[in-house]
Amino acid sequence: MAAVIQSTSQTLGTLLAISRVPELTLVDGREYVRGVQTDPGHVLQDDALSATTIGEPIPPNSDDRDVGTRFFEMDVAGFSERTRVMLFDQRMAEWAEKDSLVRAVVSPARTCVGVVLAIGFGLATAIIGKGEIVDDEIGMLRPAIEDPVTFIKRTRLAEPREDFAHQCERFMRQFPHLNNWPPARRILPC
Secondary structure (H helix, E strand, O other), X not given: OHHHHHXXXXXXXXXXXXXXXXXXXXXXXXXXXXXXXXXOOEEOOHHHHHHOOOOOOOOOOOOOOOOEEEEXXXXXXXXXXXXXXXXXXXXXXXXXXXXXXXXXXXXXXXXXXXXXXHHHHHHHHHHHOOOOOOOOOOOOOOOOOOOHHHHHHHHOOOOOOOOHHHHHHHHHHOOHHHOOOOOOOOOOOO
């Protein structure tokens, strides 16, 4: 995950034409009950971050599922946005195909900053894992492009600026068919 977080930062820099991306951290163990945080979890530091990989076996959960799951949240310094990172290991499932792998799914805060953070993580993961980017829910590009490098080339901003949130909004507004979704640039601090 250390390489994924570093690659996410680099990918965001490229997508947003920005030289300084705010620090990204990965949090393990953060829990919620009905949308209210009940456990803040802990930030994975260097050793733990390096020891955590996407693709390692995840034992099935104790709730009689045959799919192993693991959850993290990625935070961006100076912002309230969080992106939920869900890893699903389908290899133990009876219905799984022979070449099933661990899949990473990201679920962002519904702001421009949150969505772009999730896009950066998804692209970085796809590049490192030699996989593809699946944009079924938002549908930024029509037709969809699954190759992460081509996706970056087609969507990166050309005009550099140093305001991270502003560049995230500019990135999302390049897709007119999204009708200015998400409407908020970022979650405003209380």
